[in-house]
Amino acid sequence: MPSTRDIRRRIKSVKNTAQITKAMQLVAAAKMKKAQDQAANGRHYAELLNKVLVNLKEKAEEGLHPFFSEGKGGKLLVLLVSSDKGLCGALNTNLFKKLITTDFGTEDVDYVTIGKKGVQAINRLRRHLLADFPIKDPAKFAEVRGVGRFLQEKFLTGEYKKVLVVFNNFINTVTVVPTVEQILPVNPVTLGGKRDFAPEIETATASTEYTFEPSAAVVFETVLPQYVNDTVYQMVLESRASEHSSRMVAMKNATDNAKQMIKDLSLEYNKLRQAAITNELLEITTAKMALE
Amino acid sequence: MPLKLEIVTPEARIFSDEVDTVVLPGYEGEMGVLAAHANLVTTLLPGELRITKGGKTTEMAVGEGLVEVTGTVTRILTDMAIDADKIDEKAVEEALARAQKSLADLKPGEQQEEVAAVMAMIQRSTAQLHLKRKRKTV
Numbered sequence: 127m128p129s130t131r132d133i134r135r136r137i138k139s140v141k142n143t144a145q146i147t148k149a150m151q152l153v154a155a156a157k158m159k160k161a162q163d164q165a166a167n168g169r170h171y172a173e174l175l176n177k178v179l180v181n182l183k184e185k186a187e188e189g190l191h192p193f194f195s196e197g198k199g200g201k202l203l204v205l206l207v208s209s210d211k212g213l214c215g216a217l218n219t220n221l222f223k224k225l226i227t228t229d230f231g232t233e234d235v236d237y238v239t240i241g242k243k244g245v246q247a248i249n250r251l252r253r254h255l256l257a258d259f260p261i262k263d264p265a266k267f268a269e270v271r272g273v274g275r276f277l278q279e280k281f282l283t284g285e286y287k288k289v290l291v292v293f294n295n296f297i298n299t300v301t302v303v304p305t306v307e308q309i310l311p312v313n314p315v316t317l318g319g320k321r322d323f324a325p326e327i328e329t330a331t332a333s334t335e336y337t338f339e340p341s342a343a344v345v346f347e348t349v350l351p352q353y354v355n356d357t358v359y360q361m362v363l364e365s366r367a368s369e370h371s372s373r374m375v376a377m378k379n380a381t382d383n384a385k386q387m388i389k390d391l392s393l394e395y396n397k398l399r400q401a402a403i404t405n406e407l408l409e410i411t412t413a414k415m416a417l418e
Numbered sequence: 419m420p421l422k423l424e425i426v427t428p429e430a431r432i433f434s435d436e437v438d439t440v441v442l443p444g445y446e447g448e449m450g451v452l453a454a455h456a457n458l459v460t461t462l463l464p465g466e467l468r469i470t471k472g473g474k475t476t477e478m479a480v481g482e483g484l485v486e487v488t489g490t491v492t493r494i495l496t497d498m499a500i501d502a503d504k505i506d507e508k509a510v511e512e513a514l515a516r517a518q519k520s521l522a523d524l525k526p527g528e529q530q531e532e533v534a535a536v537m538a539m540i541q542r543s544t545a546q547l548h549l550k551r552k553r554k555t556v
Contacts, residue, residue: 171428175495178486182459267428268535339445339460348461349484356428 130402133395137388144384150213151377158299158370160264165296165360165367172360179353180314182336182346191346192282193312193354199285201234203256205277205309207293207362208244209369210263215376217294217302217369218243224304225292226251236286240273240362256280265362267355273362274355281310291315293361294368300375302368309357312350421453423469425478425494432499433469433478440492441468442485451492458487462496464541466549477502477553479546482538498542505550514543 183194206225208218225247236256237248248255259273277289289310295303307315338345423440425433441450443465462483469476483496517539524533 167430168428170431171426171495174424174426174493175484178459178484178493178495181486336457336459339449339458342459344445345459345461345484352484359428 128398130395130398133391133398137391137395140384140387140391144381144388147377147380147384151374151381154370154374154377157263158367158374161363161367161370162296162299164264165363168360168363172356175353175356176314179312179349183312190342191350193278193310193346193350196288196311197281197284197286199287200232201236201286202230202232203277203280203286203289204230204235204237205273205289205291205293205358206237206239206241206244206248207291207365208239208241208247209365210242210260212243213376214369214373215379217372218247220302221292221294221304222247222251224306228292228306230290232287238273238276240365261362263366265359265366267359270359270362271355274351274358277310277358278351278354291358291361293365296364296367296371299371302372307361309354312353315357315361421451421455422491423494424491425467425480425496425499427496427499435471437469437471439470441470442494443467443480444485451487454489455487455492457489458485460485460487462494464498464538464545466502466545466552467494467499477549479505479542479549481542481545497538500546502549502553505546507547507550510543510546510550514540514547517543 204225206221208221212218236254238256239245239248239258240261242260245255245258257276259269259276261269261273280286281289288308290306291309292304292306295305295316297303305316307313309315420436421438421440423433423435423437424431439450439452441448443449443463444460445463446460448465449460462480462485464481465479467478467480469478479498479500479502480494480496481498483494485495486493517536521533521536521540524536
């Protein structure tokens, strides 16, 4: 049976925890708003670029650009986009679970990471880490472009068959889906939970050929690297939005739990106190009755 | 048949409406697009873009990008698109000066990323200034 003093102490400590988680929740909520806006704003561009390129890919001849066909080597290159910090619920755990359960079809996989948690996971899994890119928060395009260029250079060496990205796809504040997408060779990718292909465009271009100005090679030469960089950037944005949302939700749950705990403890404390008072009264009355 | 025009940048969807014609700075010079244009893909260069709808012309300064034209839709993906009226000449001049200075500071052969970014900035600023000044003299 704990004493009233013990319970008082526990209530105090839980209150402190609640205060901290509440503060973290508010910070995460503010960051979440920004990250979500950023992701939502970029999504339209990324989707459209995605759509146009995949349309073009079907029309383009094989071998027009190295980004359209698989590399000669048998290895795979995987970019893992995780968060830098913890305390965001099961976000990273789910992401790594997805990574572990995904069958890449080959053992020979090299990893590139964004985010400290990813580095730790890759090391723990004893997989081969090729490079790690620290990206600040909020993510800047100039920083992420470096990652995109690195992936492209590696792919162009021909060592790798494909380049994949494992990231948290942001759907809404409570739904985040760990996703594996192929970025090279150029492929339609899912962003924000949907593969955006309006049917009207598919039919409009199905039977027709495009004219390229000045030539297909020149257009692809400028556009494809841009596409890779932008898509990677958008994926980082989606991951960041997921991270802040998950953290906000996790902290909100923690605060709610702490509040419930305070309530339970207070009840117990009051009961104990009341019992003590009753006891005392009983003692006094008994003593008085004994005297009479 | 109307022509649908969409202009998007990584930050936002700038324009999405039906227009009569659009004139844009393509790889091989200015290019006018009307409805039922042949399917075409080209790269966009920094410069000015004119949209005509019902006799009214809107001008915009655009950056580098990609243009996809089909018979019914024209999609412009670019890193910048600013309405001519919204260009702040002074701010752009300052940005241009800053970019030119940082270009001079950068050593050749080093930091290609940076150089490319600064060059793009200069081109974008110049495109905006051209458009703004041209409108003034008219």
